[in-house]
Amino acid sequence: xxxxxxxxxxxxxxxxxxxxxxxxxxxxxxxxxxxxxxxxxxxxxxxxxxxxxxxxxxxxxxxxxxxxxxxxxxxxxxxxxxxxxxxxxxxxxxxxxxxxxxxxxxxxxxxxxxxxxxxxxxxxxxxxxxxxxxxxxxxxxxxxxxxxxxxxxxxxxxxxxxxxxxxxxxxxxxxxxxxxxxxxxxxxxxxxxxxxxxxxxxxxxxxxxxxxxxxxxxxxxxxxxxxxxxxxxxxxxxxxxxxx
Numbered sequence: 001x002x003x004x005x006x007x008x009x010x011x012x013x014x015x016x017x018x019x020x021x022x023x024x025x026x027x028x029x030x031x032x033x034x035x036x037x038x039x040x041x042x043x044x045x046x047x048x049x050x051x052x053x054x055x056x057x058x059x060x061x062x063x064x065x066x067x068x069x070x071x072x073x074x075x076x077x078x079x080x081x082x083x084x085x086x087x088x089x090x091x092x093x094x095x096x097x098x099x100x101x102x103x104x105x106x107x108x109x110x111x112x113x114x115x116x117x118x119x120x121x122x123x124x125x126x127x128x129x130x131x132x133x134x135x136x137x138x139x140x141x142x143x144x145x146x147x148x149x150x151x152x153x154x155x156x157x158x159x160x161x162x163x164x165x166x167x168x169x170x171x172x173x174x175x176x177x178x179x180x181x182x183x184x185x186x187x188x189x190x191x192x193x194x195x196x197x198x199x200x201x202x203x204x205x206x207x208x209x210x211x212x213x214x215x216x217x218x219x220x221x222x223x224x225x226x227x228x229x230x231x232x233x234x235x236x237x238x239x240x241x242x243x244x
Contacts, residue, residue, distance in 0.1 A: 010039055014050065014060075021059040075115055082107060082119055087128035095140035095173060095180070131178035135198035142203040143182050146170050150216060152187070152209040156201040163201065164188075169211050172220040173197075185215040192218075 006029070013028070014020060022040070026033045040060065044050050050060050073081065085104040088094055108116065146153045147170050155166050168184035171192070175181070180197035187209070 007039060007043060010043065019059055078111055078115055079119065083126060091130060091175065092132055093135045093137040093140055095144035133178040133198060135180060139200050139203045140180055140197055142205065143170050143173055146205055147172060150211050151205045151207050152211060153203050154206045155203045157195060158199045158201055167206060167209055169215050171215065171218045174220055183220065185212060
């Protein structure tokens with residue numbers, strides 16, 4: 001096996017394990033511990049965030065920001081991926097931090113020159129426009145983190161009735177007309193409510209409150225059941241418009 005192929009397989013293997021030892025990898029790959037140690041050092045120099053665990057047992061651990069193995073794209077797939085990322089350019093804040101900009105830069109940088117030229121010709125000719133709405137990127141990231149790890153969030157929310165403190169269990173995040181929305185179970189109202197992210201004044205994870213299992217199973221595709229809601233009949237009286 002060529003060294004480059006071995007390093008790619010090594011990245012895939014350590015991505016799948018939260019911690020590992022040199023001996024485990026050496027036995028799995030049929031190599032000496034010295035060779036595996038050199039490979040790990042080379043991966044570290046290339047930017048793979050591996051660090052050693054001190055103390056009894058020792059071993060290695062991969063930091064949270066793991067690197068994914070290389071992926072091959074066709075030219076059509078590359079164009080689709082580039083403009084999919086660019087759809088987020090017009091949002092003032094994103095729940096991904098600087099990850100989207102960084103990914104787009106890397107993606108563009110490593111494209112073949114002729115594909116970059118095609119993209120350059122399409123710039124400002126294809127766009128996914130959205131109204132600019134000011135909101136906190138930190139709050140969006142906290143909501144996204146809560147969805148990813150399954151956590152309750154303590155928020156301060158500004159509504160028409162004033163500012164209130166809520167504990168919510170987010171179901172998801174979606175964007176519409178430039179705004180980010182977070183449908184969530186509200187422990188105060190004991191029901192699912194929709195929260196607009198720009199009205200959330202602060203947000204912090206609260207792992208002391210257990211998440212509801214039934215809410216954890218919901219997604220953005222689950223629409224609330226309105227069958228049990230009271231219907232109100234409205235009567236309209238039409239009058240002629242007077243011309244003056």
